[in-house]
Amino acid sequence: GAVVSQHPSRVICKSGTSVKIECRSLDFQATTMFWYRQFPKQSLMLMATSNEGSKATYEQGVEKDKFLINHASLTLSTLTVTSAHPEDSSFYICSARELAETSSYEQYFGPGTRLTVT
Amino acid sequence: GEDVEQSLFLSVREGDSSVINCTYTDSSSTYLYWYKQEPGAGLQLLTYIFSNMDMKQDQRLTVLLNKKDKHLSLRIADTQTGDSAIYFCAERNRGSTLGRLYFGRGTQLTVWP
Numbered sequence: 445g446a447v448v449s450q451h452p453s454r455v456i457c458k459s460g461t462s463v464k465i466e467c468r469s470l471d472f473q474a475t476t477m478f479w480y481r482q483f484p485k486q487s488l489m490l491m492a493t494s495n496e497g498s499k500a501t502y503e504q505g506v507e508k509d510k511f512l513i514n515h516a517s518l519t520l521s522t523l524t525v526t527s528a529h530p531e532d533s534s535f536y537i538c539s540a541r542e543l544a545e546t547s548s549y550e551q552y553f554g555p556g557t558r559l560t561v562t
Numbered sequence: 563g564e565d566v567e568q569s570l571f572l573s574v575r576e577g578d579s580s581v582i583n584c585t586y587t588d589s590s591s592t593y594l595y596w597y598k599q600e601p602g603a604g605l606q607l608l609t610y611i612f613s614n615m616d617m618k619q620d621q622r623l624t625v626l627l628n629k630k631d632k633h634l635s636l637r638i639a640d641t642q643t644g645d646s647a648i649y650f651c652a653e654r655n656r657g658s659t660l661g662r663l664y665f666g667r668g669t670q671l672t673v674w675p
Contacts, residue, residue, distance in 0.1 A: 476661065487650065487667040488605075537604050541661050551661060553597075553605040
């Protein structure tokens with residue numbers, strides 16, 4: 445089955461530093477990748493949608509200069525949290541949709557990255 | 563915007579059936595999904611149903627869709643302790659060309675031995 449990986453799985457950083465999270469589709473090509481943020485005991489909040497080779501589309505209220513998304517290839521998208529602050533601490537999850545058109549538009553989710561900003 | 567609602571908690575005894583309910587507001591929903599999330603992990607797709615179907619069964623899982631009432635349910639037969647997790651209902655509507663999903667808040671299923 446389709447597998448999506450994220451790296452790192454857990455990261456602790458100091459306030460003011462930047463952190464990069466990678467999302468990779470391991471055995472398929474993904475035209476579209478989604479980045480979500482999940483707070484404890486809450487649902488997934490879509491942050492942005494990225495398409496390979498073009499600029500990401502950010503959801504309302506998400507600062508694009510703070511959460512930089514790069515989708516440079518069909519198997520890799522990165523999310524960089526710039527000048528991180530404690531309120532950016534969260535669980536970040538990516539998902540990827542296959543290049544081949546499937547009627548169900550199935551998304552495959554990564555295992556998530558736990559970011560803690562101290 | 564699209565609203566997807568779920569009850570937050572459900573507790574059952576091992577061996578019983580679990581029924582997790584979900585309601586949605588978007589009448590143009592085309593696909594509806596059930597995802598499972600275990601602690602500290604990402605989402606695992608359990609099953610999905612197309613909007614022109616009423617029911618879909620896959621081993622212990624049965625999905626029922628009442629399109630008129632915009633109500634979706636997931637029944638887990640013979641629930642096991644390993645089924646304890648958060649279950650998310652999600653929908654994709656006809657207008658979503660990129661396949662964007664709208665999620666409910668998730669139902670925490672606890673299975674007691």
